[in-house]
Amino acid sequence: MPKAKVLVIDDEKLVRWSLEQKLSRDGYEVECAASGEEGLDLLRQDGHDVVLLDMRLPGMDGVRVLQEIKKLDREVAVIVVTADTGVARAVECMRLGAHNYLCKPFEFDEVRVELEKAIEEMKLRREVTRLRSQQHRTFDVNNLVGNSPAMQAVRDLVTKIAQSNAATVFIGGENGTGKELAARAIHFDSTRANQPLMDINCSAVSENLFESELFGHERGAFTDAKTAKKGLMELADGGTLLLDEIGDMKLSMQAKLLRVMETRQFRRVGGTKDISVDVRMISMTNKDIEAAVARGEFRQDLYYRLKVISVRMPALREHPADTVLLAQHFLQRFTREFNKPLKRLSPESEDALRRYRWPGNVRELRNTIERIVLLEADEVVLPKHLPPEIQSGMQLGGRTAAELPAEGVKLEDVERDLVRQAVERAGGNQTQAAQLLGIERDALRRRLQKFNLIP
Ligand SMILES: Nc1ncnc2c1ncn2[C@@H]1O[C@H](COP(=O)(O)OP(=O)(O)OP(=O)(O)O)[C@@H](O)[C@H]1O
Ligand SMILES: [Mg+2]
Known part of the structure; x- marks a missing residue:
């Protein structure tokens, strides 16, 4: 050549x-x-x-x-x-x-x-x-799979934010709900797409290091600072900075971060000059920030600042109708990635996937499917290929596996939770929700009123 x-x-x-x-x-x-x-x-x-x-x-x-x-x-x-x-x-x-x-x-x-x-x-x-x-292809908003109204709303909002001028964005939601996916989509669907995208995990870096990582430092600012170094804020100028797990950020850093969010100005560690940047800051957390504010672990002013433009990623159990679609998406992706023949789900497996509560959300589903593609040779995914906790709901003929805790339980709470789940799963359709619970529609109505669950 x-x-x-x-x-x-x-x-x-x-x-x-x-x-x-x-x-x-x-x-x-x-x-x-x-x-x-x-x-x-x-x-x-x-x-x-x-x-x-x-x-x-x-x-x-x-x-x-x-x-x-x-x-x-x-x-x-x-x-x-x-x-x-x-x-x-x-x-x-x-x-x-x-x-x-x-x-x-x-x-x-x-x-x-x-x-x-x-x-x-x-x-x-x-x-x-x-x-x-x-990256554009990997991270555009259509990578957020799901046809449920909840996911469509998320995609619409993400697209709107991407195309807006919003400088500060907050994304909340449980583990594995796609917060990072949404954050990257906001960057790659915006006019900043060809500018840098930087990220930092606020819980992984020690407090001292964090400041110099974010703001950089001047030469001689501390013993190891042999040369001046730009921080992520400077490196992300014109682009986007992702602040992951912001709920774990120490209070002293929160104060500094608030100042940057308000002024887009900061100083390098050991520096005397204010540096101005144009950076979109997207923060994420799976923590309940409001509770952290109440406990005094998170600054209220920073929280108010963050939540102005915010996206809440729904837990998978809030849009169970997407479970099978997502499972098929991952089957396609992993069979292609590992060069295996395409698999399909048996109707019983689909049922089991829909019923399970997915505490680890889409990431748990993704890992489940990846394991099956790697380890199971059968072309059809049967319930026996699924992890026991996912199978169990099904073996009980659809009844929720419930065990009385040692300290007892308030039956009303359990009932309220089941009624809420049924309505969610039925997408708000009361006839369907009543069917799921084996009761008449009027009986469901009464309970919705009693539990104050009327939308
Ligand atoms: N709606 C979705 N469509 C397709 N894939 C998704 C979706 N939501 C999440 N995923 C996938 O699930 C995995 C976890 O998503 P991601 O890392 O964005 O979650 P997270 O909310 O940041 O979780 P954590 O709070 O644990 O950091 C990733 O592999 C992601 O691609
Ligand atoms: Mg994440």
């Missing part, structure tokens, strides 16, 4: 000839053109990695050619070649996206060095573009 495809555009036959000889000997695949028009034709046909472009050309001049090249392929590296006196114009070319320039007459070694640098950079640029478009 040649090292790279180089296109030489130069009207001097001798220059073309000598570059072609030498570059071919170095292992490049070389094509030559005597004019801008000819060069653009070749580029359109073959696609090159690097162009060596002479500025003084007959017909279309170098600057125009450069503009056309960049229209055809934004990532191709262009090295501009100019006569000594044309430096000002060469600088103009850099502004238009040229990689670098060489002055005539040049040594071949200079060409060689510039070419290698340009190719490295071009490869990196192509890689970044590839990764970005891959």
Whole structure:
């Protein structure tokens, strides 16, 4: 394989000839053109990695050619070649996206060095573009699977927030409900998609480190600070910063965070200068923040600030109608990923999946399906392939497995909970909910009133 495809555009036959000889000997695949028009034709046909472009050309001049090249392929590296006196114009070319320039007459070694640098950079640029478009696909809002009204509402809200200017967003919800998925969708469906996305886990980093991670530090700010370092806020400038598990953040940091949220200004640790950034901050937690506020573990002012624009990811048991759809989604995904024949769910398995309460939410469902795809050879997923806790609801003929706790129980609470679950599962349809409980519709009505569950 040649090292790279180089296109030489130069009207001097001798220059073309000598570059072609030498570059071919170095292992490049070389094509030559005597004019801008000819060069653009070749580029359109073959696609090159690097162009060596002479500025003084007959017909279309170098600057125009450069503009056309960049229209055809934004990532191709262009090295501009100019006569000594044309430096000002060469600088103009850099502004238009040229990689670098060489002055005539040049040594071949200079060409060689510039070419290698340009190719490295071009490869990196192509890689970044590839990764970005891959991330776009992996993280857009349609990755939040679910047809229930609850999930549709989440997708609508996420899309609205993404396209809004909201600078501070909060996402709450239990473990495994897709908070991170929603946060990434907000970034990748926004105009910030091509800007950096940074994240930090507020519970994993120690308090001291946290501040310098977030705000950076100046040289000598503390013993280990041998050089100045940018923090995540600075690195995320123009883009988005995810603050995961914000419910675990220490009070002293909460105060600093509040200030940044209000002013978008901060100082590096050991610094004296205020730094301004444009960062969308998305915080997430599975903790009950209101309870944390009540206990004095979370600042009320920060909480009020956070909840202005907020998304609540529903627990899977609140939209059980999506369970089978999600299971099928993961079956498809994992059979493809592990190169296995596609599986389907037996009606009994579907029933069991719908009945189970999923304390670990979508993540638990995902892990369950992944395990089945890896370990079970059968083409149909049967109840016996499911973990015992998921099977158990089913073996009891649909009755909820209930065991009287040692300390006893308040029967009314249990009844209230079951009635609420039935209504949820029936999507608010009272006839269906009554059927689920084996009672008449009027009997259900009475209980809804008694338990104050009327929507
Ligand atoms: N609606 C959904 N559609 C498809 N996949 C989902 C959905 N919700 C969650 N997932 C998947 O479930 C897993 C857990 O989701 P995610 O990490 O976003 O949850 P989380 O709310 O951040 O959980 P935690 O609070 O534990 O950090 C991921 O693999 C995610 O892709
Ligand atoms: Mg998470």
